[in-house]
Amino acid sequence: MSITDTEREAPSGRAVRQPSADLGLSRLRSFICLAEELHFGRAAQRLHISQPALSQQLVRLEKDVATPLLRRTNRSVWLTPAGREFLRGARAAVRALDETTDATRRRAGSRLPLVLSHVPHAHGGLGSFVEDFGAALGEQLFRSTVRIARHSHEEHRRALREGRAVLGICPADGEPGVRGLGSADIVVLPAPGGASAAAPYPLRLSWPEWASPAEVDRLVSLARHLAQGSPTPLAAVRAGV
Template identity: 40%
Template sequence: MELRHLRSFVVAAEELHVGRAASRLHLTQPSLSRQIAALERDVGVPLFTRVRRRFGLTPAGEVFLAAARDIVRRADDAARDAQRAHRGELGTLRLGFVQSATFEAMPRLLAAFRAAHPDVTLTVSAMTTLRQVEALRDGHIDVGLLRPPISEPTLTTRVVSRDPLVVALPGGHPLTRRERVPLAALAEEPFVLYTREFGPAVQDAIIGHCMAAGFTPRIVQEAAGVQTIVSLVAAGLGVSLLIAPTPPTAERAVAYRPISDDIPTWELVLAWPTDNRKAVLDRFLAVAEQA
C-alpha cells in the first residue's frame, strides 16, 4: 500500500469527482483511476461505488477514509518534523553547567534560546568542569558552560564572560565596612574554599593569589557547591573567595566585596565537540553569540 495512493484516495473521497480530484492532484484522470484501483486491490474491497457515472464511497470506503486521512496527516507531520529537526528547530540539546553559571549566564542564554526555539527540548545537568570535559568527549552532553583551563584538543570554546573573584564575609564582619578588600587583610582569617574535587585549578589559583599577597590561607572547611560555601560563611565558619556572580543573599548574612588587588578574572566559556554536527547545537551557538 503506497502513501501516494492513500493521498489520491483522500482527495477523490473529498471531491467525489474523478476530474476535480485529478486536477487537485495534478494527475490525469486515467492515472488517478489506476491508483484507486491499485489501492482497492491492496485493501481487498471496493472503496468507491461507480453507478451511472455517479462516484461515491462504499461503507468500507467511509471507514477507510478516516484511517487514510490520519495516515496522510501523520506522514506529513513526520516529514515536517524531520525538516525542522534538520534546521535545528526540533530535537534535544544536552547542556552541562558549573554552579557559578546559574546566577547570570545560564538564565540569560537559556531564556534567549527558549524564546527563539520553544520546541527544542533542553536537558541541563550540573557538573564540574572536569566532568563536563569527560561528558563532552564521550558524547553524553552537547555543550557545556565551564571554567578553564581545559586541556582537551577535541573541544572548541567561546568566552561567555570574564568574572572577578570577590570576598565573601560573614555579616557584621569588620571588613564589611570597606568598599574593597585587599587580600592581605584576610591573612589571619579562617577560609572556606572549593574542594579540589570541584576543580583543582580553582583552589590552586585562589591559594596562589593569597600567597602572592604574603600569606597561605588557613582552610578550615571545604565544600563542592557555592551555595554550601555561602551558608558556611553565613554561619561564621570563615571567609571565602568566590567567582562572581555570587548567590544572592542578605547583607546581614553574607557580604560580598570586590578585591582591591590586581588579580586576573576567571573566564566562563561555552565548550562543545568540534565534530558535533547537530543542527540544534548550531542554533544554540548562534543564539548565544547574540545574547
C-alpha cells in the first residue's frame, strides 16, 4: 500500500479506498526545510517564500496526512513523533527523485539543452547579463548546455510551470509572485562607464516550485554575483555563498 492510498472498513465489511493525499513535491521540500530549521522565518527565507505561505503549506500537508507533524509556541517549534517518522519518508522520496533527475541530466548531456526562459525588455545591456548568466549556469552548475528562449510573459509562466524551463528571468514589476512558481528579485548594476549607466535595473528570477532549495540557493547566488559585477568562483557558488 502506498503512502497516499489508505483503506478503511465499511460497515458492510467491504474495504473503501480513502482519497489520496496531495503530497506534492513542493510541500515535501517545504516540510523538510522547516523540520531542519525548526523556525518558520529561517525556513521561509531558505525557500524564498513568505511565512504565511509556508504556514499554509504545513496546514494543508497536516490535513492530508490527518495528523499534526509540528507543534509550535511563540518561542519554539518541534516535531511530533508522527512528524519525525514522516520526515524520514519525505527525505527518502525527495532524495530518490533528485538522484533520478541528476542521472537523467547526466545521460542527456548536450543532447537535451536546459532552457532559461527570458522575457525581453528594452533596457540596454541586460541582454549581455542574461547571456552571461545562461553560460555560467551551464558551466558552473548544470554542466550541460543552457539554451536561452525568448518568451512572452504568458509563455514564460507556462514554460516554468510545465518544467520546460529550469529558470526564468523577467523584469521585476512589483506584482506578487505567480502561484506555482518560486521567485526572487535581484538588481543588475549598470556596467561602469557604460551607455546604460543610469540606474540599477530590477529583475525577477522564477523557477518551478518543486525545485530543490539547495539548487535554488545556488542559482540565486550565481545571479546576484553576476548582477553585482562580482566574480563567481565555482566553490563559492556551489556552497551558495
